[in-house]
Amino acid sequence: MASLNFAQDSRAVRHLMRARLDHLDDGRLALRAPAVGLWRGRPPVGTLIRPDGPLGHIEILGELHELVAPAGAHGVVAAGGDGSGLARRPVAYDDLLLILDRQAAEVAETISGVQASDEPGHGLILRAPSSGRFYARPAPGKPAFVSVGEAISEGKVVGLLEVMKTFTRIHYGGGDLPANARVTVIYAEDEADVAAGDPLLAVERGDG
Numbered sequence: 001m002a003s004l005n006f007a008q009d010s011r012a013v014r015h016l017m018r019a020r021l022d023h024l025d026d027g028r029l030a031l032r033a034p035a036v037g038l039w040r041g042r043p044p045v046g047t048l049i050r051p052d053g054p055l056g057h058i059e060i061l062g063e064l065h066e067l068v069a070p071a072g073a074h075g076v077v078a079a080g081g082d083g084s085g086l087a088r089r090p091v092a093y094d095d096l097l098l099i100l101d102r103q104a105a106e107v108a109e110t111i112s113g114v115q116a117s118d119e120p121g122h123g124l125i126l127r128a129p130s131s132g133r134f135y136a137r138p139a140p141g142k143p144a145f146v147s148v149g150e151a152i153s154e155g156k157v158v159g160l161l162e163v164m165k166t167f168t169r170i171h172y173g174g175g176d177l178p179a180n181a182r183v184t185v186i187y188a189e190d191e192a193d194v195a196a197g198d199p200l201l202a203v204e205r206g207d208g
Contacts, residue, residue: 018070019055019097029075029100033091035060039067040088042098046165047077049100059088075100076166124177124203126158128194129170135160136190144190150183151206158201159188170200180206 022030041056055067078101136144154173181203188200
């Protein structure tokens with residue numbers, strides 16, 4: 001699974017930097033380096049990028065600067081520039097960092113919501129919005145997004161859904177779901193294949 005976590009070291013992050021945006025002739029978007037430095041934490045191919053989304057860090061003279069996507073950047077990572085396999089890639093100003101596929105992002109956005117329904121004895125059931133592979137944790141060995149008994153609120157990530165190598169975060173909220181809830185049952189196992197409408201987890205109304 002492509003991890004959505006971008007590692008940092010013990011050095012403090014000094015500044016926030018935004019990548020430069022370039023529109024390509026084929027309709028895709030290019031994200032380019034805003035400064036000279038060493039780029040690390042490259043988002044893997046298949047990651048959905050939105051404005052202000054994390055793009056790793058640029059190390060400049062020994063200091064780390066957080067790199068985020070600029071306004072108008074919306075697409076799935078399709079490719080990287082030369083040397084994208086390096087842990088720390090040297091970049092110059094305006095070097096190509098990533099190519100974003102906007103059409104793939106439209107597919108990913110169609111599965112970003114979670115359907116919910118009431119079932120007697122089970123409370124609110126959150127169901128898979130599309131077929132795909134469900135991931136209960138952000139990366140192997142990492143804690144699960146949610147656990148039974150956990151209090152969650154609107155916007156909480158409850159899992160990932162992989163469709164055609166594209167990973168989409170499944171957020172809690174929307175529809176008739178209460179703003180605050182408690183997880184009572186987790187139906188989908190980590191890395192399980194699910195069909196549209198399959199139950200993922202059940203919640204009950206929480207305080208607040």
